[in-house]
Ligand code: GAL
């Protein structure tokens with residue numbers, strides 16, 4: 001049977017619009033007003049019940065579903081679909097009080113208590129038993145309810161626990177991975193510092209220790225933590241699927257969030273959804289957001305995904321929280337649409353009066369519906385209806401960027417040449433120049449089939465398997481263009497250094513190899529062959545060309561800094577340092593030229609975003625100045641209905657969704673040329 005997906009919801013509804021709805025915080029007379037205001041705002045999906053465990057099960061074994069029945073009935077009468085949450089992210093105090101072993105323990109052995117949220121041990125059988133009993137009853141009760149459209153399992157998985165039960169579960173996981181202790185000792189390199197394990201009972205989680213902990217143990221621990229949570233997610237999911245095979249199941253990610261390996265999770269859900277809260281103080285936030293959205297699309301296998309949570313205005317959990325200025329709510333939401341989102345939801349519908357998030361913005365603020373914020377929400381809801389045709393449309397990309405969780409985990413362990421290496425920042429530094437040129441990038445795991453891409457960029461892949469390195473080599477030989485950043489291909493999947501000149505498994509395809517890592521303090525001058533100079537920072541390598549041409553060299557001693565190698569039908573680039581942004585832009589342009597890929601924007605223009613979704617060209621102005629974007633062909637802006645003949649003028653925070661009125665759809669890759 002084919003699984004239901006986001007199309008199950010968008011078919012007939014168009015783009016989804018709504019938010020977390022927590023009616024348990026309000027007397028019932030408020031609910032009727034909520035429903036009326038939701039309808040007026042064009043809301044068609046609400047997430048209900050995320051934190052309602054204590055309301056449904058006020059004491060062990062009790063069930064109070066009557067209120068939830070009324071909420072779902074009300075939503076159904078109002079024509080609003082429900083994304084029903086399993087409320088297992090926040091157990092009630094009675095569980096921790098009666099069964100303290102369900103509470104998580106930190107690496108120092110301290111228990112974390114109730115009074116906030118997320119206080120559960122992923123490996124606690126007692127927690128699991130209580131959670132599943134509740135989920136079973138929830139699924140039984142609401143299977144067949146006409147409002148039920150999506151299941152939302154838990155919330156933002158990321159819990160970690162070091163208790164004895166977690167240690168036992170870790171051992172079980174390790175036994176399945178290694179079979180016996182000899183293999184474990186070998187994989188963890190326990191001859192180092194006298195760490196040999198003679199009995200499984202000695203193996204514990206990486207609890208607080210006097211000095212640096214074994215990096216291979218840490219890596220397996222991170223793998224285990226992600227898997228343990230995934231195991232719990234699956235247990236809930238399987239139960240839900242048994243009761244409601246036609247209702248898709250999701251859980252909300254948090255973008256590039258270290259604790260869970262999103263590639264392994266996404267395979268297990270029907271809908272990929274994400275919570276995203278850009279930092280208003282970060283001038284690069286629009287590009288970081290684009291990267292996160294592209295990751296979601298990648299996790300969804302190129303299909304649509306759901307923006308489960310965003311803020312209507314300010315959050316309350318950063319130290320200082322300015323509101324979103326008028327227009328930003330719309331701009332950020334449409335950015336997600338442009339990059340593949342078919343649903344635009346918020347945390348939350350109505351602002352809470354009490355609790356830890358009473359100063360977090362909402363679609364309906366404390367001041368009520370007659371506010372500029374709520375007016376923006378209504379206008380946005382209306383406008384999304386005009387964009388219904390976007391739902392399900394693909395976002396084509398010819399460039400892929402590789403990102404991997406185990407490699408991230410392994411890279412950032414203590415005791416390395418420089419703790420300034422940061423996997424996400426490295427990824428972002430390579431992503432930025434593509435974004436600024438309007439080149440759409442797919443995020444992919446290292447095991448992805450790369451053959452459909454003209455260019456594959458690997459900003460950092462510290463840990464690589466033989467198989468993945470082999471596939472990258474074959475990709476180049478088959479005609480692909482590959483760009484590899486520094487300190488890649490260094491360790492194997494056990495985090496053991498691959499000996500010989502680096503990057504050992506990619507040496508042949510790169511036509512270059514190195515012998516020494518040389519982190520640096522200040523900037524390092526580099527020079528393009530026969531051309532301009534640029535600065536690099538943080539990191540250099542002592543590398544020799546072995547068939548590759550030196551495209552840029554360190555100005556001091558002429559050693560290679562950037563190399564380019566023809567291998568088979570393709571081209572492989574190696575970057576042995578961390579070039580400044582402009583130089584990465586130059587590198588991106590050269591690699592794009594090798595791959596024959598053009599950006600939508602002919603010149604980098606920071607703050608102007610251009611991305612094509614289906615037949616629509618989205619142009620978004622994240623900057624503070626009005627921009628004039630000439631168009632070679634007339635187009636109509638779907639958002640304003642106005643014809644754009646010759647050019648589009650975009651004020652700060654403005655968006656255009658352009659369709660060419662021509663009856664012929666352009667062939668793929670035939671981008672509109674725009675001169676700025
Ligand atoms: C998310 C969470 C929501 C709410 C929101 C506030 O992390 O899922 O429940 O806390 O942040 O920004």
Ligand code: ZN
Pocket residue numbers: 103104105121122123124161162163164165166
């Ligand atoms: Zn535990």
